[in-house]
Amino acid sequence: MLTFWKSTVGKKLLMAATGLMMLFFVLAHVLGNFTIYFGWINNYAEHLHALPALLWVFRLFMLSMLGLHVFLGIQLSWENRAARGEPYAVKATRRTTFAAKYMIWTGAVIGAFLIYHLLHFTVQVIQPELAARTNMDAAGQPDVFRMLVLSFQSFPMAGLYVLAMIALLLHLTHGIQSFFQTFGLTSENSLPGTQRAGTVVAALLFIGYISVPIFIVVGLLNL
Numbered sequence: 001m002l003t004f005w006k007s008t009v010g011k012k013l014l015m016a017a018t019g020l021m022m023l024f025f026v027l028a029h030v031l032g033n034f035t036i037y038f039g040w041i042n043n044y045a046e047h048l049h050a051l052p053a054l055l056w057v058f059r060l061f062m063l064s065m066l067g068l069h070v071f072l073g074i075q076l077s078w079e080n081r082a083a084r085g086e087p088y089a090v091k092a093t094r095r096t097t098f099a100a101k102y103m104i105w106t107g108a109v110i111g112a113f114l115i116y117h118l119l120h121f122t123v124q125v126i127q128p129e130l131a132a133r134t135n136m137d138a139a140g141q142p143d144v145f146r147m148l149v150l151s152f153q154s155f156p157m158a159g160l161y162v163l164a165m166i167a168l169l170l171h172l173t174h175g176i177q178s179f180f181q182t183f184g185l186t187s188e189n190s191l192p193g194t195q196r197a198g199t200v201v202a203a204l205l206f207i208g209y210i211s212v213p214i215f216i217v218v219g220l221l222n223l
């Protein structure tokens with residue numbers, strides 16, 4: 001077991017498994033965000049918080065997935081860097097994409113975004129005057145809709161979210177295909193297809209996420 005943890009293969013498998021869990025989360029979250037288009041987002045948020053114990057179990061699980069993913073990502077990146085310092089026995093010219101090369105940096109941007117985002121919409125200490133917790137809707141529920149609309153009516157705030165989503169797009173473009181490779185689910189022949197599928201899923205998520213700040217900033221979603 002210890003050797004599994006210590007081996008590069010073990011670390012990569014854990015990276016891929018924890019990454020998959022987080023991919024499921026971002027898929028579910030974007031679908032949750034879509035409730036804004038149907039006028040249900042306050043109801044949806046209220047339901048999410050209806051079972052606090054379950055919510056906290058889920059949060060702790062996701063936090064441990066994130067912690068492991070970040071820890072192993074940093075370790076693997078250091079190992080790669082150290083290995084690159086050693087001279088190659090055979091000079092290999094490996095083709096790599098922009099997204100693959102900057103995984104650690106796009107990951108860091110997502111991490112920074114996540115801290116900001118949680119302070120913004122979960123803890124609600126950034127723009128506290130807009131906090132859903134202290135502004136109830138007509139049904140007496142925290143007004144998440146109002147918080148989002150008033151927040152993203154500011155161009156810099158909408159822009160910040162869109163920029164962060166570019167990092168997510170790049171990270172997932174490489175991350176999804178990397179998952180299939182790590183688990184040995186691709187062959188030489190199916191690799192281009194897997195790469196395309198990863199890019200399509202990442203692009204759909206990107207469009208889904210940026211749609212909310214963009215619809216609001218251009219005035220298509222209003223109070």
Ligand code: HEM
Pocket residue numbers: 026029033045048059110114117118121122144148161168209210212213
């Ligand atoms: C434009 C993009 C996004 C919008 C509009 C958005 C919106 C929101 C809102 C309104 C909440 C608070 C829900 C509530 O508790 O009432 C929330 C929570 C959260 N969001 Fe996002 N989000 C976006 C992107 C993301 C991304 C890309 C990630 C992950 C990388 C993410 C991770 C989270 C997490 C972890 C929470 C806290 C969930 C909890 O309460 O445990 N969000 N988001």
